[in-house]
Amino acid sequence: MATPRPLDLVIFGGTGDLAMRKLLPALYHLHCDALLTPEARIIGVARDSLDDDGYRAFSREQAQRFLGRDFRADDWQTFADRLAYAQVDALQADSFGTLAERLGQRPEGQRVFYLSTAPSLFSAICRHLETARLVAPDSRVVLEKPLGHDLASSRQINDEVGRHFGEEQIYRIDHYLGKEPVQNLLALRFGNALFEPLWRREWVRDVQITVAEQVGVESRGDFYDRVGAMRDMVQNHLLQLLCIVAMEPPASINPDAVRDEKLKILRALRPFTTADVATRSVRGQYRAGASSGQPVPGYLEEPGIARDSHTETFVALKAKINTWRWAGVPFFLRTGKRMQEKVAEIVINFRSVPHSIFGVPSSPIHANRMVIRMQPEETVDLHLLAKQPGDVMQLHPVRLNLDFAEAFRSRRLEAYERLLMDVMRGNLTLFVRRDEQEAAWRWVEPIIEGWEQSGERPKPYTAGTWGPSASSALPSRDGLCWHEEI
Numbered sequence: 001m002a003t004p005r006p007l008d009l010v011i012f013g014g015t016g017d018l019a020m021r022k023l024l025p026a027l028y029h030l031h032c033d034a035l036l037t038p039e040a041r042i043i044g045v046a047r048d049s050l051d052d053d054g055y056r057a058f059s060r061e062q063a064q065r066f067l068g069r070d071f072r073a074d075d076w077q078t079f080a081d082r083l084a085y086a087q088v089d090a091l092q093a094d095s096f097g098t099l100a101e102r103l104g105q106r107p108e109g110q111r112v113f114y115l116s117t118a119p120s121l122f123s124a125i126c127r128h129l130e131t132a133r134l135v136a137p138d139s140r141v142v143l144e145k146p147l148g149h150d151l152a153s154s155r156q157i158n159d160e161v162g163r164h165f166g167e168e169q170i171y172r173i174d175h176y177l178g179k180e181p182v183q184n185l186l187a188l189r190f191g192n193a194l195f196e197p198l199w200r201r202e203w204v205r206d207v208q209i210t211v212a213e214q215v216g217v218e219s220r221g222d223f224y225d226r227v228g229a230m231r232d233m234v235q236n237h238l239l240q241l242l243c244i245v246a247m248e249p250p251a252s253i254n255p256d257a258v259r260d261e262k263l264k265i266l267r268a269l270r271p272f273t274t275a276d277v278a279t280r281s282v283r284g285q286y287r288a289g290a291s292s293g294q295p296v297p298g299y300l301e302e303p304g305i306a307r308d309s310h311t312e313t314f315v316a317l318k319a320k321i322n323t324w325r326w327a328g329v330p331f332f333l334r335t336g337k338r339m340q341e342k343v344a345e346i347v348i349n350f351r352s353v354p355h356s357i358f359g360v361p362s363s364p365i366h367a368n369r370m371v372i373r374m375q376p377e378e379t380v381d382l383h384l385l386a387k388q389p390g391d392v393m394q395l396h397p398v399r400l401n402l403d404f405a406e407a408f409r410s411r412r413l414e415a416y417e418r419l420l421m422d423v424m425r426g427n428l429t430l431f432v433r434r435d436e437q438e439a440a441w442r443w444v445e446p447i448i449e450g451w452e453q454s455g456e457r458p459k460p461y462t463a464g465t466w467g468p469s470a471s472s473a474l475p476s477r478d479g480l481c482w483h484e485e486i
């Protein structure tokens, strides 16, 4: 067996929020589970003038904060030995020398460049890496989202990155695809014949995808105000989740087989007309309210936000898919900040029986539903009706746990852990291909343009609620309601 090559993982934006909150904690967990090869090295890159020890000290302080109870001083010590730092200004070609020196120490290393900076720096980084002769034919580059601001800017970035890296070297990350229940949905759908006949318009009444956050924009106001919920969450995470639910069975788990099927769904999404924007979309912006019992400011009072900002912090959409399988089935998508609870879930609502032999219940009973929860806990449940024990035939909803947490007791990998492992192994299945990303931009753009042309402000909602009241109206026009309203 070939000896694995030593890994050099270079994190551009190595001192930033994402690196500290997600990437280093994920790598620390992989280290503790002995999933990193002994020689693997992590080189943080930013403009700040730090040396290796300074970077280790900064990372340790942040890790204590973000790892919480998982932080163990002795494990961190051995993990920190892997950390190094290179001071580089991505915009200055001549500042790549220190990084080149570092990487030059082991030319045989497998290089992974993780671009965790603003996307406006991606092309300069790739260009300067190549000029410094740091890109080998098997180097990999990981691109964070959102890639660009619209279709044109995403194409431009992809073109520029593509001049230095082949598509098979490019890992466009969408961390929602790394979440365990999302992969479990793939396993349930395509590993069992049971669900396939039910997974279609004849049996599915509607699908709801919700990613609700309790937090506001936190320290990222400046970034968020230029982006908004549509670009931050819908264009990527929610549409990728929709694809996983709606795609046809791929011929294999091969990356392109899966990505081809996702692409077909993105291309089959019915485009929004101007009239649709008014009737099938809702955008909102939070006002002051309460979160976990504490008063919280409104979006416009948050640091970094323009005082008259029209940026949306909430989006709800009714999407339709123009295929035989899904014609007529509404896909409701919803995401927002400062909502009542932190919930990320996919709900597949199956149709009720065509005729009930048990009569009409005194109050409505809701079952026939699969709920794939990614947050706050990771679960997959099937809600069915069963007989309530006793001498009368009375139906009661029961929940079958389909993720079998009891059966598989091993620690679940967190999304970034799983995806970083895939990058190291060279597995592109859970990464987004360029054509998928562009198809997603093509679909969301008319909605954003429709909002801009209308000149209307996003609808206000109180922090700590489920969004503007217009959001409830979206499913209720079809006689339906959001999952939490049941």
Ligand SMILES: NC(=O)C1=CN([C@@H]2O[C@H](COP(=O)(O)OP(=O)(O)OC[C@H]3O[C@@H](n4cnc5c(N)ncnc54)[C@H](OP(=O)(O)O)[C@@H]3O)[C@@H](O)[C@H]2O)C=CC1
Binding pocket: 012, 013, 014, 015, 016, 017, 018, 019, 021, 045, 046, 047, 048, 088, 089, 090, 091, 115, 116, 117, 118, 119, 121, 144, 145, 146, 220
């Ligand atoms: N934070 C999050 O939760 C998420 C972030 N993302 C994406 O990840 C990326 C990074 O986000 P985030 O970590 O929040 O951003 P931050 O603003 O917190 O960090 C940016 C990082 O880039 C570095 N940087 C900025 N300019 C340069 C430059 N010219 N040369 C070299 N380094 C530079 C900064 O260090 P310095 O200023 O010292 O150079 C810092 O390390 C963005 O694309 C974002 O959209 C995606 C999902 C979630």
Ligand SMILES: O=C1O[C@H](COP(=O)(O)O)[C@@H](O)[C@H](O)[C@H]1O
Binding pocket: 175, 213, 232, 233, 344, 375
């Ligand atoms: O990509 C992003 O995701 C986070 C939410 O991720 P989660 O795994 O905590 O649900 C969101 O807060 C952030 O704004 C967005 O950029």
